[in-house]
Amino acid sequence: MINLHDIRYVRLGTRDIEGASRYAQTILGLQLVRRENGRVYFRSDSRDHSVCYFDGDPQDHTVAFEVTSPAQLDAAAAQLEALHMDVRRGTxxxxxxxxxxxxxxFHDPSGNRIELVLRPQASSRRYHGTRDAGIDAFSHVGLRTTNPIRDEAFWTTVCNARVSDRIGDAPLLRIDEVHHKIALFPSEYPGVQHVNFQVGSIDDLMRSYYFLLEQRVPIRFGPGRHPTSNAMFLYFAGPDGMIYEYSTGVRMIHPEEETTHVPRQFPFGPEGFCTWGAKPDIAEFSV
Known part of the structure:
Protein backbone atom coordinates (compact mmCIF):
# COMPACT_ATOMS: atom_id res chain seq x y z
CA MET A 1 0.00 0.00 0.00
CA ILE A 2 1.22 3.51 -0.85
CA ASN A 3 1.55 5.50 2.37
CA LEU A 4 0.65 9.12 1.61
CA HIS A 5 2.20 11.17 4.39
CA ASP A 6 0.76 14.60 3.56
CA ILE A 7 -0.41 16.77 0.72
CA ARG A 8 2.38 19.07 -0.53
CA TYR A 9 1.41 21.35 -3.43
CA VAL A 10 -0.73 21.96 -6.47
CA ARG A 11 0.58 23.02 -9.88
CA LEU A 12 -1.93 24.97 -11.97
CA GLY A 13 -1.59 26.03 -15.59
CA THR A 14 -2.73 29.53 -16.58
CA ARG A 15 -2.76 31.71 -19.71
CA ASP A 16 -2.43 34.83 -17.55
CA ILE A 17 0.37 34.20 -15.13
CA GLU A 18 0.61 37.85 -14.06
CA GLY A 19 -3.12 37.99 -13.32
CA ALA A 20 -2.98 34.72 -11.39
CA SER A 21 0.02 35.99 -9.44
CA ARG A 22 -1.77 39.21 -8.48
CA TYR A 23 -4.79 37.20 -7.37
CA ALA A 24 -2.66 34.83 -5.25
CA GLN A 25 -1.09 37.75 -3.39
CA THR A 26 -3.80 40.41 -3.16
CA ILE A 27 -6.91 38.20 -2.91
CA LEU A 28 -5.82 34.82 -1.52
CA GLY A 29 -3.14 36.28 0.73
CA LEU A 30 -0.32 33.93 -0.25
CA GLN A 31 3.37 34.83 -0.04
CA LEU A 32 5.41 35.07 -3.23
CA VAL A 33 8.43 32.75 -2.99
CA ARG A 34 10.10 33.05 -6.41
CA ARG A 35 9.65 33.38 -10.13
CA GLU A 36 11.58 31.22 -12.56
CA ASN A 37 11.19 30.02 -16.15
CA GLY A 38 7.49 30.78 -16.53
CA ARG A 39 6.57 29.54 -13.05
CA VAL A 40 5.56 31.46 -9.93
CA TYR A 41 5.61 29.83 -6.49
CA PHE A 42 3.58 30.79 -3.41
CA ARG A 43 3.69 29.80 0.25
CA SER A 44 0.90 29.43 2.76
CA ASP A 45 2.78 27.78 5.65
CA SER A 46 6.12 26.09 6.40
CA ARG A 47 6.24 24.30 3.02
CA ASP A 48 8.64 25.69 0.43
CA HIS A 49 5.50 26.29 -1.64
CA SER A 50 1.92 25.08 -1.75
CA VAL A 51 0.81 26.62 -5.09
CA CYS A 52 2.75 26.90 -8.32
CA TYR A 53 1.20 28.73 -11.27
CA PHE A 54 2.87 28.04 -14.59
CA ASP A 55 2.42 29.34 -18.12
CA GLY A 56 0.33 26.62 -19.74
CA ASP A 57 -3.05 25.01 -20.29
CA PRO A 58 -5.55 26.10 -17.55
CA GLN A 59 -6.83 22.50 -17.50
CA ASP A 60 -3.34 21.18 -16.64
CA HIS A 61 -3.42 20.44 -12.89
CA THR A 62 -1.16 18.40 -10.63
CA VAL A 63 -1.51 17.43 -6.97
CA ALA A 64 1.53 16.22 -5.01
CA PHE A 65 1.69 14.01 -1.94
CA GLU A 66 4.72 13.27 0.20
CA VAL A 67 6.15 9.82 0.93
CA THR A 68 8.78 9.48 3.61
CA SER A 69 11.55 7.21 2.31
CA PRO A 70 13.27 6.14 -0.92
CA ALA A 71 12.03 2.61 -0.29
CA GLN A 72 8.44 3.85 -0.13
CA LEU A 73 8.84 5.79 -3.37
CA ASP A 74 10.33 2.77 -5.16
CA ALA A 75 7.63 0.49 -3.76
CA ALA A 76 4.93 2.91 -4.89
CA ALA A 77 6.32 2.95 -8.43
CA ALA A 78 6.47 -0.85 -8.49
CA GLN A 79 2.92 -1.19 -7.16
CA LEU A 80 1.50 1.22 -9.73
CA GLU A 81 3.39 -0.46 -12.57
CA ALA A 82 2.02 -3.83 -11.42
CA LEU A 83 -1.45 -2.33 -11.91
CA HIS A 84 -0.44 -1.45 -15.50
CA MET A 85 -0.40 2.28 -14.73
CA ASP A 86 2.15 4.47 -16.51
CA VAL A 87 4.73 5.73 -14.04
CA ARG A 88 7.51 8.18 -14.85
CA ARG A 89 10.47 9.11 -12.69
CA GLY A 90 11.12 12.82 -12.41
CA THR A 91 14.30 14.23 -13.91
CA PHE A 106 1.29 8.96 -12.61
CA HIS A 107 -2.41 9.50 -13.30
CA ASP A 108 -5.20 8.17 -11.12
CA PRO A 109 -8.03 6.19 -12.79
CA SER A 110 -9.90 9.39 -13.69
CA GLY A 111 -6.81 10.92 -15.27
CA ASN A 112 -5.79 13.28 -12.47
CA ARG A 113 -2.04 13.90 -12.57
CA ILE A 114 -0.49 12.90 -9.25
CA GLU A 115 3.09 13.33 -8.07
CA LEU A 116 4.61 11.43 -5.16
CA VAL A 117 7.52 13.42 -3.78
CA LEU A 118 10.41 12.54 -1.50
CA ARG A 119 12.07 15.00 0.88
CA PRO A 120 10.23 18.17 -0.18
CA GLN A 121 11.93 21.29 1.08
CA ALA A 122 10.60 23.25 4.02
CA SER A 123 11.13 26.98 4.40
CA SER A 124 13.47 28.36 7.03
CA ARG A 125 11.44 31.57 7.26
CA ARG A 126 8.08 32.30 8.80
CA TYR A 127 5.19 32.55 6.37
CA HIS A 128 3.64 35.99 6.00
CA GLY A 129 1.11 36.68 3.28
CA THR A 130 0.72 39.90 1.36
CA ARG A 131 -2.79 40.19 2.81
CA ASP A 132 -3.59 39.12 6.37
CA ALA A 133 -6.08 36.39 5.50
CA GLY A 134 -5.23 34.42 8.64
CA ILE A 135 -4.07 31.38 6.64
CA ASP A 136 -2.55 28.60 8.74
CA ALA A 137 -1.96 25.90 6.14
CA PHE A 138 -2.65 24.40 2.74
CA SER A 139 -5.01 21.63 3.81
CA HIS A 140 -6.83 19.71 1.06
CA VAL A 141 -8.02 19.54 -2.53
CA GLY A 142 -11.24 18.61 -4.24
CA LEU A 143 -10.43 16.25 -7.10
CA ARG A 144 -12.75 15.55 -10.00
CA THR A 145 -13.68 11.91 -10.54
CA THR A 146 -15.40 10.34 -13.51
CA ASN A 147 -16.29 7.31 -11.38
CA PRO A 148 -16.45 7.95 -7.61
CA ILE A 149 -16.86 4.29 -6.61
CA ARG A 150 -13.89 3.17 -8.72
CA ASP A 151 -11.70 6.03 -7.55
CA GLU A 152 -12.64 5.57 -3.89
CA ALA A 153 -11.43 1.98 -4.24
CA PHE A 154 -8.14 3.18 -5.78
CA TRP A 155 -7.39 5.71 -3.06
CA THR A 156 -8.37 3.36 -0.22
CA THR A 157 -6.83 0.08 -1.42
CA VAL A 158 -3.81 1.14 -3.50
CA CYS A 159 -3.15 4.10 -1.18
CA ASN A 160 -3.70 4.51 2.56
CA ALA A 161 -6.68 6.90 2.36
CA ARG A 162 -9.71 6.15 4.54
CA VAL A 163 -13.29 7.31 4.03
CA SER A 164 -14.38 9.78 6.70
CA ASP A 165 -17.85 10.53 5.30
CA ARG A 166 -19.70 10.55 1.97
CA ILE A 167 -21.93 13.15 0.31
CA GLY A 168 -23.91 11.13 -2.19
CA ASP A 169 -21.24 9.08 -3.97
CA ALA A 170 -18.55 11.67 -3.20
CA PRO A 171 -16.13 10.35 -0.55
CA LEU A 172 -14.14 12.59 1.79
CA LEU A 173 -10.79 10.88 2.35
CA ARG A 174 -8.26 11.27 5.15
CA ILE A 175 -4.61 10.24 5.15
CA ASP A 176 -3.88 11.44 8.67
CA GLU A 177 -6.00 12.79 11.54
CA VAL A 178 -7.55 15.62 9.50
CA HIS A 179 -11.09 14.72 8.42
CA HIS A 180 -10.12 14.88 4.76
CA LYS A 181 -7.19 15.78 2.57
CA ILE A 182 -8.92 14.60 -0.64
CA ALA A 183 -12.55 15.09 -1.65
CA LEU A 184 -13.69 13.28 -4.79
CA PHE A 185 -16.46 15.06 -6.69
CA PRO A 186 -18.31 13.51 -9.66
CA SER A 187 -17.32 15.09 -12.96
CA GLU A 188 -17.14 14.47 -16.68
CA TYR A 189 -13.42 15.25 -16.77
CA PRO A 190 -10.38 15.20 -14.43
CA GLY A 191 -8.72 18.09 -12.63
CA VAL A 192 -8.59 19.98 -9.36
CA GLN A 193 -12.09 21.14 -8.39
CA HIS A 194 -11.07 23.32 -5.44
CA VAL A 195 -8.07 24.19 -3.28
CA ASN A 196 -8.48 24.64 0.48
CA PHE A 197 -6.56 26.75 2.97
CA GLN A 198 -7.21 26.56 6.70
CA VAL A 199 -7.53 29.89 8.52
CA GLY A 200 -7.13 30.52 12.22
CA SER A 201 -10.69 31.38 13.26
CA ILE A 202 -14.21 32.24 12.19
CA ASP A 203 -13.14 35.89 12.54
CA ASP A 204 -10.52 35.39 9.82
CA LEU A 205 -13.07 33.70 7.60
CA MET A 206 -15.68 36.44 8.02
CA ARG A 207 -13.13 39.23 7.53
CA SER A 208 -12.23 37.59 4.22
CA TYR A 209 -15.91 37.25 3.32
CA TYR A 210 -16.44 41.01 3.53
CA PHE A 211 -13.09 41.70 1.88
CA LEU A 212 -14.01 39.47 -1.06
CA LEU A 213 -17.37 41.19 -1.39
CA GLU A 214 -15.62 44.57 -1.50
CA GLN A 215 -13.23 43.27 -4.16
CA ARG A 216 -16.20 41.90 -6.15
CA VAL A 217 -14.83 38.36 -6.07
CA PRO A 218 -17.74 35.98 -6.76
CA ILE A 219 -18.72 33.94 -3.70
CA ARG A 220 -19.50 30.39 -4.77
CA PHE A 221 -20.77 28.99 -1.47
CA GLY A 222 -21.04 30.17 2.13
CA PRO A 223 -20.29 31.25 4.69
CA GLY A 224 -21.52 28.01 6.16
CA ARG A 225 -20.63 24.93 8.19
CA HIS A 226 -20.08 21.47 6.75
CA PRO A 227 -22.04 18.71 8.52
CA THR A 228 -19.29 16.25 7.55
CA SER A 229 -16.07 17.85 8.81
CA ASN A 230 -17.79 20.41 11.08
CA ALA A 231 -15.58 23.07 9.47
CA MET A 232 -16.89 26.56 8.82
CA PHE A 233 -16.22 27.43 5.19
CA LEU A 234 -16.22 29.98 2.40
CA TYR A 235 -15.78 29.10 -1.30
CA PHE A 236 -14.95 31.78 -3.87
CA ALA A 237 -13.90 32.13 -7.50
CA GLY A 238 -10.30 32.20 -8.65
CA PRO A 239 -8.42 32.48 -11.96
CA ASP A 240 -9.10 30.03 -14.79
CA GLY A 241 -12.30 28.75 -13.20
CA MET A 242 -10.59 27.42 -10.08
CA ILE A 243 -12.49 27.55 -6.77
CA TYR A 244 -10.67 28.39 -3.55
CA GLU A 245 -11.87 27.72 -0.03
CA TYR A 246 -11.06 29.08 3.40
CA SER A 247 -12.19 26.92 6.31
CA THR A 248 -11.64 26.66 10.05
CA GLY A 249 -12.46 24.20 12.82
CA VAL A 250 -12.08 20.99 10.82
CA ARG A 251 -12.82 17.76 12.66
CA MET A 252 -9.98 15.41 13.60
CA ILE A 253 -10.30 11.63 13.63
CA HIS A 254 -7.68 10.46 16.11
CA PRO A 255 -5.79 7.13 15.95
CA GLU A 256 -7.83 5.64 18.79
CA GLU A 257 -10.97 6.23 16.69
CA GLU A 258 -9.71 4.47 13.56
CA THR A 259 -11.10 1.06 14.48
CA THR A 260 -14.51 2.39 15.49
CA HIS A 261 -15.11 5.18 12.99
CA VAL A 262 -17.99 4.50 10.60
CA PRO A 263 -18.40 6.89 7.62
CA ARG A 264 -21.71 8.71 7.59
CA GLN A 265 -23.86 9.11 4.49
CA PHE A 266 -25.13 12.59 3.58
CA PRO A 267 -27.36 13.53 0.64
CA PHE A 268 -25.82 15.15 -2.42
CA GLY A 269 -27.80 18.34 -1.97
CA PRO A 270 -27.64 21.58 0.01
CA GLU A 271 -28.34 19.85 3.33
CA GLY A 272 -25.40 17.51 2.72
CA PHE A 273 -23.01 20.43 2.32
CA CYS A 274 -24.15 22.97 4.94
CA THR A 275 -25.85 22.79 8.33
CA TRP A 276 -26.63 26.53 8.36
CA GLY A 277 -28.70 26.56 5.19
CA ALA A 278 -26.22 28.03 2.69
CA LYS A 279 -27.00 26.61 -0.72
CA PRO A 280 -24.20 25.73 -3.13
CA ASP A 281 -24.51 25.66 -6.86
CA ILE A 282 -24.46 21.87 -6.94
CA ALA A 283 -23.10 22.06 -10.49
CA GLU A 284 -19.87 23.47 -8.99
CA PHE A 285 -19.40 20.14 -7.21
CA SER A 286 -20.55 17.74 -9.90
CA VAL A 287 -19.55 18.77 -13.42
Missing amino acids: ADENEERRVFDHIV
Whole structure:
Protein backbone atom coordinates (compact mmCIF):
# COMPACT_ATOMS: atom_id res chain seq x y z
CA MET A 1 0.00 0.00 0.00
CA ILE A 2 1.22 3.51 -0.85
CA ASN A 3 1.55 5.50 2.37
CA LEU A 4 0.65 9.12 1.61
CA HIS A 5 2.20 11.17 4.39
CA ASP A 6 0.76 14.60 3.56
CA ILE A 7 -0.41 16.77 0.72
CA ARG A 8 2.38 19.07 -0.53
CA TYR A 9 1.41 21.35 -3.43
CA VAL A 10 -0.73 21.96 -6.47
CA ARG A 11 0.58 23.02 -9.88
CA LEU A 12 -1.93 24.97 -11.97
CA GLY A 13 -1.59 26.03 -15.59
CA THR A 14 -2.73 29.53 -16.58
CA ARG A 15 -2.76 31.71 -19.71
CA ASP A 16 -2.43 34.83 -17.55
CA ILE A 17 0.37 34.20 -15.13
CA GLU A 18 0.61 37.85 -14.06
CA GLY A 19 -3.12 37.99 -13.32
CA ALA A 20 -2.98 34.72 -11.39
CA SER A 21 0.02 35.99 -9.44
CA ARG A 22 -1.77 39.21 -8.48
CA TYR A 23 -4.79 37.20 -7.37
CA ALA A 24 -2.66 34.83 -5.25
CA GLN A 25 -1.09 37.75 -3.39
CA THR A 26 -3.80 40.41 -3.16
CA ILE A 27 -6.91 38.20 -2.91
CA LEU A 28 -5.82 34.82 -1.52
CA GLY A 29 -3.14 36.28 0.73
CA LEU A 30 -0.32 33.93 -0.25
CA GLN A 31 3.37 34.83 -0.04
CA LEU A 32 5.41 35.07 -3.23
CA VAL A 33 8.43 32.75 -2.99
CA ARG A 34 10.10 33.05 -6.41
CA ARG A 35 9.65 33.38 -10.13
CA GLU A 36 11.58 31.22 -12.56
CA ASN A 37 11.19 30.02 -16.15
CA GLY A 38 7.49 30.78 -16.53
CA ARG A 39 6.57 29.54 -13.05
CA VAL A 40 5.56 31.46 -9.93
CA TYR A 41 5.61 29.83 -6.49
CA PHE A 42 3.58 30.79 -3.41
CA ARG A 43 3.69 29.80 0.25
CA SER A 44 0.90 29.43 2.76
CA ASP A 45 2.78 27.78 5.65
CA SER A 46 6.12 26.09 6.40
CA ARG A 47 6.24 24.30 3.02
CA ASP A 48 8.64 25.69 0.43
CA HIS A 49 5.50 26.29 -1.64
CA SER A 50 1.92 25.08 -1.75
CA VAL A 51 0.81 26.62 -5.09
CA CYS A 52 2.75 26.90 -8.32
CA TYR A 53 1.20 28.73 -11.27
CA PHE A 54 2.87 28.04 -14.59
CA ASP A 55 2.42 29.34 -18.12
CA GLY A 56 0.33 26.62 -19.74
CA ASP A 57 -3.05 25.01 -20.29
CA PRO A 58 -5.55 26.10 -17.55
CA GLN A 59 -6.83 22.50 -17.50
CA ASP A 60 -3.34 21.18 -16.64
CA HIS A 61 -3.42 20.44 -12.89
CA THR A 62 -1.16 18.40 -10.63
CA VAL A 63 -1.51 17.43 -6.97
CA ALA A 64 1.53 16.22 -5.01
CA PHE A 65 1.69 14.01 -1.94
CA GLU A 66 4.72 13.27 0.20
CA VAL A 67 6.15 9.82 0.93
CA THR A 68 8.78 9.48 3.61
CA SER A 69 11.55 7.21 2.31
CA PRO A 70 13.27 6.14 -0.92
CA ALA A 71 12.03 2.61 -0.29
CA GLN A 72 8.44 3.85 -0.13
CA LEU A 73 8.84 5.79 -3.37
CA ASP A 74 10.33 2.77 -5.16
CA ALA A 75 7.63 0.49 -3.76
CA ALA A 76 4.93 2.91 -4.89
CA ALA A 77 6.32 2.95 -8.43
CA ALA A 78 6.47 -0.85 -8.49
CA GLN A 79 2.92 -1.19 -7.16
CA LEU A 80 1.50 1.22 -9.73
CA GLU A 81 3.39 -0.46 -12.57
CA ALA A 82 2.02 -3.83 -11.42
CA LEU A 83 -1.45 -2.33 -11.91
CA HIS A 84 -0.44 -1.45 -15.50
CA MET A 85 -0.40 2.28 -14.73
CA ASP A 86 2.15 4.47 -16.51
CA VAL A 87 4.73 5.73 -14.04
CA ARG A 88 7.51 8.18 -14.85
CA ARG A 89 10.47 9.11 -12.69
CA GLY A 90 11.12 12.82 -12.41
CA THR A 91 14.30 14.23 -13.91
CA ALA A 92 16.92 16.12 -11.94
CA ASP A 93 15.69 19.39 -13.45
CA GLU A 94 12.09 18.57 -12.53
CA ASN A 95 13.14 17.73 -8.97
CA GLU A 96 14.85 21.11 -8.74
CA GLU A 97 11.73 22.88 -10.07
CA ARG A 98 9.67 21.28 -7.31
CA ARG A 99 12.34 21.60 -4.60
CA VAL A 100 12.19 17.87 -3.88
CA PHE A 101 14.86 15.18 -3.68
CA ASP A 102 13.02 12.79 -5.99
CA HIS A 103 9.52 12.15 -7.35
CA ILE A 104 7.38 9.98 -9.58
CA VAL A 105 4.42 10.96 -11.77
CA PHE A 106 1.29 8.96 -12.61
CA HIS A 107 -2.41 9.50 -13.30
CA ASP A 108 -5.20 8.17 -11.12
CA PRO A 109 -8.03 6.19 -12.79
CA SER A 110 -9.90 9.39 -13.69
CA GLY A 111 -6.81 10.92 -15.27
CA ASN A 112 -5.79 13.28 -12.47
CA ARG A 113 -2.04 13.90 -12.57
CA ILE A 114 -0.49 12.90 -9.25
CA GLU A 115 3.09 13.33 -8.07
CA LEU A 116 4.61 11.43 -5.16
CA VAL A 117 7.52 13.42 -3.78
CA LEU A 118 10.41 12.54 -1.50
CA ARG A 119 12.07 15.00 0.88
CA PRO A 120 10.23 18.17 -0.18
CA GLN A 121 11.93 21.29 1.08
CA ALA A 122 10.60 23.25 4.02
CA SER A 123 11.13 26.98 4.40
CA SER A 124 13.47 28.36 7.03
CA ARG A 125 11.44 31.57 7.26
CA ARG A 126 8.08 32.30 8.80
CA TYR A 127 5.19 32.55 6.37
CA HIS A 128 3.64 35.99 6.00
CA GLY A 129 1.11 36.68 3.28
CA THR A 130 0.72 39.90 1.36
CA ARG A 131 -2.79 40.19 2.81
CA ASP A 132 -3.59 39.12 6.37
CA ALA A 133 -6.08 36.39 5.50
CA GLY A 134 -5.23 34.42 8.64
CA ILE A 135 -4.07 31.38 6.64
CA ASP A 136 -2.55 28.60 8.74
CA ALA A 137 -1.96 25.90 6.14
CA PHE A 138 -2.65 24.40 2.74
CA SER A 139 -5.01 21.63 3.81
CA HIS A 140 -6.83 19.71 1.06
CA VAL A 141 -8.02 19.54 -2.53
CA GLY A 142 -11.24 18.61 -4.24
CA LEU A 143 -10.43 16.25 -7.10
CA ARG A 144 -12.75 15.55 -10.00
CA THR A 145 -13.68 11.91 -10.54
CA THR A 146 -15.40 10.34 -13.51
CA ASN A 147 -16.29 7.31 -11.38
CA PRO A 148 -16.45 7.95 -7.61
CA ILE A 149 -16.86 4.29 -6.61
CA ARG A 150 -13.89 3.17 -8.72
CA ASP A 151 -11.70 6.03 -7.55
CA GLU A 152 -12.64 5.57 -3.89
CA ALA A 153 -11.43 1.98 -4.24
CA PHE A 154 -8.14 3.18 -5.78
CA TRP A 155 -7.39 5.71 -3.06
CA THR A 156 -8.37 3.36 -0.22
CA THR A 157 -6.83 0.08 -1.42
CA VAL A 158 -3.81 1.14 -3.50
CA CYS A 159 -3.15 4.10 -1.18
CA ASN A 160 -3.70 4.51 2.56
CA ALA A 161 -6.68 6.90 2.36
CA ARG A 162 -9.71 6.15 4.54
CA VAL A 163 -13.29 7.31 4.03
CA SER A 164 -14.38 9.78 6.70
CA ASP A 165 -17.85 10.53 5.30
CA ARG A 166 -19.70 10.55 1.97
CA ILE A 167 -21.93 13.15 0.31
CA GLY A 168 -23.91 11.13 -2.19
CA ASP A 169 -21.24 9.08 -3.97
CA ALA A 170 -18.55 11.67 -3.20
CA PRO A 171 -16.13 10.35 -0.55
CA LEU A 172 -14.14 12.59 1.79
CA LEU A 173 -10.79 10.88 2.35
CA ARG A 174 -8.26 11.27 5.15
CA ILE A 175 -4.61 10.24 5.15
CA ASP A 176 -3.88 11.44 8.67
CA GLU A 177 -6.00 12.79 11.54
CA VAL A 178 -7.55 15.62 9.50
CA HIS A 179 -11.09 14.72 8.42
CA HIS A 180 -10.12 14.88 4.76
CA LYS A 181 -7.19 15.78 2.57
CA ILE A 182 -8.92 14.60 -0.64
CA ALA A 183 -12.55 15.09 -1.65
CA LEU A 184 -13.69 13.28 -4.79
CA PHE A 185 -16.46 15.06 -6.69
CA PRO A 186 -18.31 13.51 -9.66
CA SER A 187 -17.32 15.09 -12.96
CA GLU A 188 -17.14 14.47 -16.68
CA TYR A 189 -13.42 15.25 -16.77
CA PRO A 190 -10.38 15.20 -14.43
CA GLY A 191 -8.72 18.09 -12.63
CA VAL A 192 -8.59 19.98 -9.36
CA GLN A 193 -12.09 21.14 -8.39
CA HIS A 194 -11.07 23.32 -5.44
CA VAL A 195 -8.07 24.19 -3.28
CA ASN A 196 -8.48 24.64 0.48
CA PHE A 197 -6.56 26.75 2.97
CA GLN A 198 -7.21 26.56 6.70
CA VAL A 199 -7.53 29.89 8.52
CA GLY A 200 -7.13 30.52 12.22
CA SER A 201 -10.69 31.38 13.26
CA ILE A 202 -14.21 32.24 12.19
CA ASP A 203 -13.14 35.89 12.54
CA ASP A 204 -10.52 35.39 9.82
CA LEU A 205 -13.07 33.70 7.60
CA MET A 206 -15.68 36.44 8.02
CA ARG A 207 -13.13 39.23 7.53
CA SER A 208 -12.23 37.59 4.22
CA TYR A 209 -15.91 37.25 3.32
CA TYR A 210 -16.44 41.01 3.53
CA PHE A 211 -13.09 41.70 1.88
CA LEU A 212 -14.01 39.47 -1.06
CA LEU A 213 -17.37 41.19 -1.39
CA GLU A 214 -15.62 44.57 -1.50
CA GLN A 215 -13.23 43.27 -4.16
CA ARG A 216 -16.20 41.90 -6.15
CA VAL A 217 -14.83 38.36 -6.07
CA PRO A 218 -17.74 35.98 -6.76
CA ILE A 219 -18.72 33.94 -3.70
CA ARG A 220 -19.50 30.39 -4.77
CA PHE A 221 -20.77 28.99 -1.47
CA GLY A 222 -21.04 30.17 2.13
CA PRO A 223 -20.29 31.25 4.69
CA GLY A 224 -21.52 28.01 6.16
CA ARG A 225 -20.63 24.93 8.19
CA HIS A 226 -20.08 21.47 6.75
CA PRO A 227 -22.04 18.71 8.52
CA THR A 228 -19.29 16.25 7.55
CA SER A 229 -16.07 17.85 8.81
CA ASN A 230 -17.79 20.41 11.08
CA ALA A 231 -15.58 23.07 9.47
CA MET A 232 -16.89 26.56 8.82
CA PHE A 233 -16.22 27.43 5.19
CA LEU A 234 -16.22 29.98 2.40
CA TYR A 235 -15.78 29.10 -1.30
CA PHE A 236 -14.95 31.78 -3.87
CA ALA A 237 -13.90 32.13 -7.50
CA GLY A 238 -10.30 32.20 -8.65
CA PRO A 239 -8.42 32.48 -11.96
CA ASP A 240 -9.10 30.03 -14.79
CA GLY A 241 -12.30 28.75 -13.20
CA MET A 242 -10.59 27.42 -10.08
CA ILE A 243 -12.49 27.55 -6.77
CA TYR A 244 -10.67 28.39 -3.55
CA GLU A 245 -11.87 27.72 -0.03
CA TYR A 246 -11.06 29.08 3.40
CA SER A 247 -12.19 26.92 6.31
CA THR A 248 -11.64 26.66 10.05
CA GLY A 249 -12.46 24.20 12.82
CA VAL A 250 -12.08 20.99 10.82
CA ARG A 251 -12.82 17.76 12.66
CA MET A 252 -9.98 15.41 13.60
CA ILE A 253 -10.30 11.63 13.63
CA HIS A 254 -7.68 10.46 16.11
CA PRO A 255 -5.79 7.13 15.95
CA GLU A 256 -7.83 5.64 18.79
CA GLU A 257 -10.97 6.23 16.69
CA GLU A 258 -9.71 4.47 13.56
CA THR A 259 -11.10 1.06 14.48
CA THR A 260 -14.51 2.39 15.49
CA HIS A 261 -15.11 5.18 12.99
CA VAL A 262 -17.99 4.50 10.60
CA PRO A 263 -18.40 6.89 7.62
CA ARG A 264 -21.71 8.71 7.59
CA GLN A 265 -23.86 9.11 4.49
CA PHE A 266 -25.13 12.59 3.58
CA PRO A 267 -27.36 13.53 0.64
CA PHE A 268 -25.82 15.15 -2.42
CA GLY A 269 -27.80 18.34 -1.97
CA PRO A 270 -27.64 21.58 0.01
CA GLU A 271 -28.34 19.85 3.33
CA GLY A 272 -25.40 17.51 2.72
CA PHE A 273 -23.01 20.43 2.32
CA CYS A 274 -24.15 22.97 4.94
CA THR A 275 -25.85 22.79 8.33
CA TRP A 276 -26.63 26.53 8.36
CA GLY A 277 -28.70 26.56 5.19
CA ALA A 278 -26.22 28.03 2.69
CA LYS A 279 -27.00 26.61 -0.72
CA PRO A 280 -24.20 25.73 -3.13
CA ASP A 281 -24.51 25.66 -6.86
CA ILE A 282 -24.46 21.87 -6.94
CA ALA A 283 -23.10 22.06 -10.49
CA GLU A 284 -19.87 23.47 -8.99
CA PHE A 285 -19.40 20.14 -7.21
CA SER A 286 -20.55 17.74 -9.90
CA VAL A 287 -19.55 18.77 -13.42
